[in-house]
Amino acid sequence: MKVRQIIYAAKFEGSPKESDFKIVDEDLGDQLKENEFFYEAIYISCDPYVRLLSDSYIVGKTTIPGYQLAKVLESKNPKFPSDSILVMNVGWRTGGKSDGSDVWYDRTDIPKNVPMSAGVGIFAMTGLTAYYGVNYVLKPKAGDTILVSGSAGAVGTVVGQLAKGMGCRVIGSCGSMEKIKFVKSVGFDDAFNYKTESVAEGLKRLAPKGVDLYFDNVGGSFSSAVLESMNKGGRVACCGAVSSYNSKVPAQAPVIQGTMALNSLSLQGFNIFDDIPAYADEIYVALKQWAGEGKLKQHEYLTSGFESLPSTFIGMLRGKNFGKTIVNM
Structure with missing residues (x-):
């Protein structure tokens, strides 16, 4: 399986530039080990924390971090069979091979009345963060x-x-x-x-x-x-x-x-990594109910194409987006 990823090509100095990113190819082979699966990206999220964490990136090596909604193509992992729809913390990649350790959430059950892109919006980091901050903090x-x-x-x-x-x-x-x-x-x-x-x-x-x-x-x-x-x-x-x-x-x-x-x-x-995981399942149940009742809608700024990720990300940091910033593969 051949995939592409976007790496940190040059240190961000102030606002990121498109030249700070580079697309590289990766060949994962065609074989899966026990409990592994191949996946492909459907939607990739663009988030401000990518800029915040950049001091920890290694120029020329680090894959730009981020999460995506992915579809399982082939699997030897009984927990994530083929056609599963998953939220994965794997960075800016068109696809990959996983043993399941980088799966955040299973979203195979996204309600039919909600766009699938909600898998990286109201039903992922965005919605969980908002709900936790409102209901558990405020x-x-x-x-x-x-x-x-x-x-x-x-x-x-x-x-x-x-x-x-x-x-x-x-x-x-x-x-x-x-x-x-x-x-x-x-x-x-x-x-x-x-x-x-x-x-x-x-x-x-x-x-x-x-x-x-x-x-x-x-x-x-x-x-x-x-x-x-x-x-x-x-x-x-x-x-x-x-x-x-x-x-x-x-x-x-x-x-x-x-x-x-x-x-x-x-x-x-509070943050998504330390405070919210223990409440993620119950929050998702609540968010699905809100969405099903029409009280919560997915509002998004959607662009298309893996190559557009850097420009979309830069535009978001400059306030170009209205709602959740997402790139459709």
Whole structure:
């Protein structure tokens, strides 16, 4: 079996460039050992954490990390027979050989009323992250006001739908009027443009009674400013800090401890690798129910072709995407 992979060809300096990536061929042979299987990629996910982890990559060797929805072609593994549909943490590859150790989730049972691409969206890292942050960290109650930063992105769009379905007032922050219209179309009550309006101005206008919950995808000085508008006892779910991923120097932000103490705020970080696995199965059951009832939809920015992965990834980091960024093989 011959496959292609994309490797880390040059160190990222600030925003990645297409020349930082290289496509290489790999021949896996035609033989399977016991418990191995061949698979091919159907959809590959593009995620900001790929940029965040780049200091650990080896130039010329590391396959760009990431996960994909894959179909099993041939198998000697009874747990993953032929035609299984799996979420696999194997990087940017057109296919490969596996013993099952890099399988995250079996998604052979994706509901018929949901697009298969949801296997790398609402039914994978994106949906699991959003659901965990909302239900296990923020724990909203009806009537709470929640702010979602990066609200037009993959996780943000899911958070907005979940919080709205739980009776919250949901507001977002976006970088354009076009994205504000988009998030309102997926269920947000309103949003402000952080490029034309300060955090204080936007929240005073949209949340005059203050913010109870904050789902933080961007970090930096933006998020520090949000804390000033939070109500006493407010809770923050720290999911990411995309505003600083391309920075060559550490992001500078005001000291937050005074505000945290004065208003009895709680801030909790979490990630897909350490915190969510123990809850993955029960979260998936809940997400399928939400999707089946039409309360949760897959919103995606979809491109086609393995070769388009680098440009699609770069575009996502620059805010080109609306919803989950996915490449269709």
